[in-house]
Amino acid sequence: MSKFQGNRLNGIKPYVPGEQPKQDNLIKLNTNENPYPPSPNVAKAISSFDAEKFKLYPDYDCTKLREAICQNLTKYEGANVSPKNIFVGNGSDEVIALMFMAFFDSGNSGSPILFPDITYSFAPVWADIFDIPYKTIPLEKDFSIDPEKYCVPNGGTVIANPNAPTGICMSLSDIEIILNANTEKVCIIDEAYIDFGGTTAAALINTYPNLAVVRTFSKSHSLAGLRVGYAIASEELIADIDIVKNSFNSYTVNCLTLVAAEAAIKDREYFEKTRNEIIATREDVSVSLRTMGYYVSESKANFIFVSHPDIKAEIIFNELRSKNILVRYFNKPNIDNCLRISIGTREQMDTLIEALC
Numbered sequence: 526m527s528k529f530q531g532n533r534l535n536g537i538k539p540y541v542p543g544e545q546p547k548q549d550n551l552i553k554l555n556t557n558e559n560p561y562p563p564s565p566n567v568a569k570a571i572s573s574f575d576a577e578k579f580k581l582y583p584d585y586d587c588t589k590l591r592e593a594i595c596q597n598l599t600k601y602e603g604a605n606v607s608p609k610n611i612f613v614g615n616g617s618d619e620v621i622a623l624m625f626m627a628f629f630d631s632g633n634s635g636s637p638i639l640f641p642d643i644t645y646s647f648a649p650v651w652a653d654i655f656d657i658p659y660k661t662i663p664l665e666k667d668f669s670i671d672p673e674k675y676c677v678p679n680g681g682t683v684i685a686n687p688n689a690p691t692g693i694c695m696s697l698s699d700i701e702i703i704l705n706a707n708t709e710k711v712c713i714i715d716e717a718y719i720d721f722g723g724t725t726a727a728a729l730i731n732t733y734p735n736l737a738v739v740r741t742f743s744k745s746h747s748l749a750g751l752r753v754g755y756a757i758a759s760e761e762l763i764a765d766i767d768i769v770k771n772s773f774n775s776y777t778v779n780c781l782t783l784v785a786a787e788a789a790i791k792d793r794e795y796f797e798k799t800r801n802e803i804i805a806t807r808e809d810v811s812v813s814l815r816t817m818g819y820y821v822s823e824s825k826a827n828f829i830f831v832s833h834p835d836i837k838a839e840i841i842f843n844e845l846r847s848k849n850i851l852v853r854y855f856n857k858p859n860i861d862n863c864l865r866i867s868i869g870t871r872e873q874m875d876t877l878i879e880a881l882c
């Protein structure tokens with residue numbers, strides 16, 4: 526810490542991303558990356574990209590990508606939306622951070638925003654850095670979210686659906702309970718993992734002006750390294766996010782990323798093939814581990830949340846690490862006996878199961 530640090534950083538504990546080890550021979554199941562490469566059309570789009578275009582700034586409105594996202598949502602997800610309902614950013618982390626600034630009040634005068642005590646651990650970090658008061662709501666014993674507990678005065682709500690690191694999904698009717706509880710404040714539904722079996726809330730944006738859904742290309746489109754995420758919300762909410770972006774950095778998404786993401790979202794066949802394979806692998810691995818005596822969450826994500834009745838999670842974590850398998854262990858209250866294991870290829874998961882036998 527330098528002596529020049531401003532008081533905004535007082536007490537800030539930054540988010541700690543999962544380890545990105547330099548070692549090659551590792552089975553990496555710790556950061557919920559997709560084990561399959563992106564659509565071959567992504568490589569084609571990148572190799573035919575004219576580098577001369579780098580001399581110009583990118584399209585700060587991300588027009589073509591927003592159109593492609595919109596067509597996808599309308600055609601495959603029953604969400605009747607227009608490009609004006611879409612905001613694209615440099616990863617969904619950035620999109621959510623901009624939303625915290627756009628919608629949640631700072632200082633101590635307002636009600637706190639609400640999110641579960643066990644959820645994406647970036648939520649309290651954004652709240653702290655933007656000085657937004659927050660309150661966490663405990664998950665139920667089975668790790669589910671009780672929407673009724675969010676029906677109290679609040680400055681907004683943030684729900685990851687499926688939740689992380691549990692993978693457990695809320696129904697749309699439960700989400701509607703939260704949306705109806707406080708129509709004066711925004712509810713962010715973070716759908717980073719929705720493509721692996723959950724039901725999207727995207728179509729609800731036409732009914733609920735206080736709903737903002739966030740998605741990413743990092744997981745189901747295998748583009749974590751490119752950094753693209755987007756929001757789906759009413760035109761008015763999107764305009765508010767734009768105000769924050771354009772007061773901060775107008776060109777958040779680079780021109781190469783824009784064409785690569787467009788190629789990925791247009792290849793529906795490849796998307797379906799790879800995400801279906803991940804879902805099928807998750808279900809098979811869950812059955813195998815349960816047979817071996819493990820608790821395995823009912824996950825609708827590309828990871829499972831696992832514990833053993835007799836062996837401590839930290840011991841299993843270290844044992845797997847010694848066998849070159851990296852999973853995620855959170856040394857945090859209530860979940861310090863669980864491991865989050867990303868779904869890899871069939872072969873990787875077979876090796877995992879063998880190591881756990």
Ligand code: PMP
Pocket residue numbers: 615616617618619645685689715717740741742743749752753754
């Ligand atoms: N939300 C959740 C629940 C996540 O787990 C992640 C990945 N760490 C993100 C958002 C952010 O994803 P990205 O910034 O790669 O789009």
